[in-house]
Amino acid sequence: MTSLTAASTPAQPQTRTRADLSIRVLIGLAYALIILSAVGMRAITFDRYLPVIDHYDESLRFLHAYSIREDAPLGRSYGEIEWEAGFPPFQPWFTGMVQRVVETQMPFPMPSDYIYAMRIISAGLGVLTTMMLMGIGWMLGRSLGMGAQALMGALTGLVWALSPIIISTGNFALMDPLLFPMIAAVLWCAVYAIQNDSLVAAFGGLALVILAIYTKYVVIYALWPVGCAVLMLVWRRGWRRMLPWLALMAVFSAVTAAWLIFGHGAFTLDNREANKFKDVGLEYMISPARNLDNLAFTIDQTIGLALFALVLLAGVADYIYSKRRGWPVINAHWLWVLLPFVLGCTLLTSSVDVISQTDPKWFRIRYMLPIVPALAVIWAGALAQGISTMTRTRGWRLVPALVVLAVLIVYCVPTLTANIAAAQQFARTHGKEIIWTWSDASLPPDGKIMTGPDSEMRDLWNRPYSGYNGQTSFEWVFDVDPSHSTPEQFVEQGVMYLTATNKDLNSIYKSPATQAFIDQLLLLKVVPPGPEVDYSTYFYRMLPPENEADVTFGDQITLVGYDLNHSDDAVTLRPYWQAPQTPATNYSVFIHLLPEDTQQPVAQYDGTPASSRRLPLTWDDPDEILIGTPATLTLPDDLPPGPYTLTLGLYDFETGARLALADGSDSLVVDTITVE
Numbered sequence: 001m002t003s004l005t006a007a008s009t010p011a012q013p014q015t016r017t018r019a020d021l022s023i024r025v026l027i028g029l030a031y032a033l034i035i036l037s038a039v040g041m042r043a044i045t046f047d048r049y050l051p052v053i054d055h056y057d058e059s060l061r062f063l064h065a066y067s068i069r070e071d072a073p074l075g076r077s078y079g080e081i082e083w084e085a086g087f088p089p090f091q092p093w094f095t096g097m098v099q100r101v102v103e104t105q106m107p108f109p110m111p112s113d114y115i116y117a118m119r120i121i122s123a124g125l126g127v128l129t130t131m132m133l134m135g136i137g138w139m140l141g142r143s144l145g146m147g148a149q150a151l152m153g154a155l156t157g158l159v160w161a162l163s164p165i166i167i168s169t170g171n172f173a174l175m176d177p178l179l180f181p182m183i184a185a186v187l188w189c190a191v192y193a194i195q196n197d198s199l200v201a202a203f204g205g206l207a208l209v210i211l212a213i214y215t216k217y218v219v220i221y222a223l224w225p226v227g228c229a230v231l232m233l234v235w236r237r238g239w240r241r242m243l244p245w246l247a248l249m250a251v252f253s254a255v256t257a258a259w260l261i262f263g264h265g266a267f268t269l270d271n272r273e274a275n276k277f278k279d280v281g282l283e284y285m286i287s288p289a290r291n292l293d294n295l296a297f298t299i300d301q302t303i304g305l306a307l308f309a310l311v312l313l314a315g316v317a318d319y320i321y322s323k324r325r326g327w328p329v330i331n332a333h334w335l336w337v338l339l340p341f342v343l344g345c346t347l348l349t350s351s352v353d354v355i356s357q358t359d360p361k362w363f364r365i366r367y368m369l370p371i372v373p374a375l376a377v378i379w380a381g382a383l384a385q386g387i388s389t390m391t392r393t394r395g396w397r398l399v400p401a402l403v404v405l406a407v408l409i410v411y412c413v414p415t416l417t418a419n420i421a422a423a424q425q426f427a428r429t430h431g432k433e434i435i436w437t438w439s440d441a442s443l444p445p446d447g448k449i450m451t452g453p454d455s456e457m458r459d460l461w462n463r464p465y466s467g468y469n470g471q472t473s474f475e476w477v478f479d480v481d482p483s484h485s486t487p488e489q490f491v492e493q494g495v496m497y498l499t500a501t502n503k504d505l506n507s508i509y510k511s512p513a514t515q516a517f518i519d520q521l522l523l524l525k526v527v528p529p530g531p532e533v534d535y536s537t538y539f540y541r542m543l544p545p546e547n548e549a550d551v552t553f554g555d556q557i558t559l560v561g562y563d564l565n566h567s568d569d570a571v572t573l574r575p576y577w578q579a580p581q582t583p584a585t586n587y588s589v590f591i592h593l594l595p596e597d598t599q600q601p602v603a604q605y606d607g608t609p610a611s612s613r614r615l616p617l618t619w620d621d622p623d624e625i626l627i628g629t630p631a632t633l634t635l636p637d638d639l640p641p642g643p644y645t646l647t648l649g650l651y652d653f654e655t656g657a658r659l660a661l662a663d664g665s666d667s668l669v670v671d672t673i674t675v676e
Helices: 002-008 011-043 056-067 090-105 111-140 146-162 164-170 176-196 199-215 217-237 239-263 272-285 288-302 305-325 332-350 369-391 399-427 431-442 487-492 512-519
Strands: 448-451 476-478 495-501 522-527 537-541 547-553 557-566 570-578 588-595 603-607 631-634 642-651 668-675
Touching: 011 111, 011 146, 011 164, 056 090, 056 111, 090 111, 090 176, 090 199, 111 146, 111 164, 111 176, 111 369, 146 164, 146 369, 146 399, 164 176, 164 288, 164 369, 164 399, 176 199, 176 217, 176 332, 176 369, 199 217, 199 239, 217 239, 217 332, 272 332, 288 305, 288 332, 288 369, 305 369, 305 399, 332 369, 369 399, 431 522, 487 495, 557 642, 557 668, 570 588, 570 642, 588 631, 603 631
Parallel strands: 448 476, 448 495
Antiparallel strands: 495 537, 522 537, 547 557, 557 570, 570 631, 588 603, 588 642, 642 668
8 A cells, every 4th residue: 555655646746737738728729719719800800891991080090191201102192181280100100101011012002002001900909919918817817826817818808809899999090009009018017017026027118108108199197007017116126226217217208208299299289189178178087977988888898887897796705705715816906006097098088078979989989998908807807706716615616617608608699799790791892882983984084073062972082081992083073052053164164073962962952943953964873872871872964965865776775865076087976875774795886987878987986885894784773874985986088078977886796786776777877977
């Protein structure tokens, strides 16, 4: 018996080592799964309707960075953002660097190409933030033992990995996705500095806070965690030993602040938030209702208010119970680092906005997202404390696993479902892209487009603001009451089209005079509502065809009119078409100028009936009028004088078969041209 005991003793540490190794492998796999989930959710949602730019601030950030670049390929053609003077300098600098990289890879990038690159970076930074939050949770949970510690790290990162509002907001090409990992890194440095008595981490945290302020001024509240770390180091080391480091930090802070204020002109910033803060910021900041609303809304959108409250209350109860029994507890003193940080962000956000009252709500929740790392740590810590307590309670062997499973189901199922639904939604073609694709292919660029200054169409062809990437460059003008002129006068001024939504027709264009003006125009197309577009869009041409017609070829394509001009050396005809049904094939048009005594043309044109990008097989709207390409027939120099017949018809290019008219003929006599 003695020999058996002696023989078995050395095996116990080996068994424990193997068990610890297995646990660490499982923890590593769980963490890897969370990181992969963060990557996957962002990969399927980051492009979000591109090339359509559906976040106004993305356009401003692109334009700001582009306008201050001396080496911008198009110079100031995209305009300047003059009111951005004093704007935090890091974001436009970083965006400008990304723009330069894009330009090395693409000869002529569109604004949406730049934003695509920035969104990829934003998505990557979201994954990086997830990893840092797992590290923060891991460090703060070490007093609970490896299992609860691993759980705390995993749950802290899980919030940032899967929360739909964090993913959608963090994928935009804005300064906020740059800011989020900085804030997470500040918290990581503060925790590491306090736990490991690290001066380097404390100084790194200070540098990161300054970089964050250079990205967005309002995050000055992030100085608090670093300040806590510095105070703790002073308390442990003594102020004499810390004096050189304190002096270095003070000089570094003073120099960077002085340049920002006096060199960059930070106080000259003149945007919505700055002006609102100057006017009513203090009054709004101390409003309990505004602060509670913003805090509750942020928790509800990222973790779930009910889930957060339930876990927090249970965690507090478990903490008290474990402390009384002498069991491991989480260090509650960390709340002195986390809660003032949360309060600072909430107060400053409340000074300008109540997030739940903005429309859309996701547009400005990014102001509150920097506190989510702290909220996630508190929530995960409460749950980890509860699990630690339950594992030490007799008869509760399976309860901890069931609780963790229940929490994961309650949190992960809705978030994964929402993210997948968002990916499916973003995979659809945005309604604005449908509209501009039609106009790009269908509207000849022979004049400007008129619309209302407050219309949904006001920036559709503005490449930096909408993401328009069509081949045709359109110019546009605004007019709230076009009835002050005639269509002919607008054409003389270079305006050929009018576009309006059904909302415009019932608001800015609803006066009887304006309606009478619009009734004179030629309605080309009504584009129905589409994804993210809840309005119909009407396109009008200022002038109808000079000559009306109503001739159908082969029961498939109708000539509704044409413009005809002829001079001494050429004849030009532009047809206008409708298709009662989608044609059977991509028919071609022929236009012949025939002498009286023969069917051999002296001049002819063959080509597509309309634009080469609107071949007949795409004519699927029976109410749409398609504008043909002007067909010019050059008259031979030696053409004998006399009358000539101008004919038009449609034929199948592959077989040569012509479409017949109702009378059985295969061409329409358009006009008789007399050559003198």
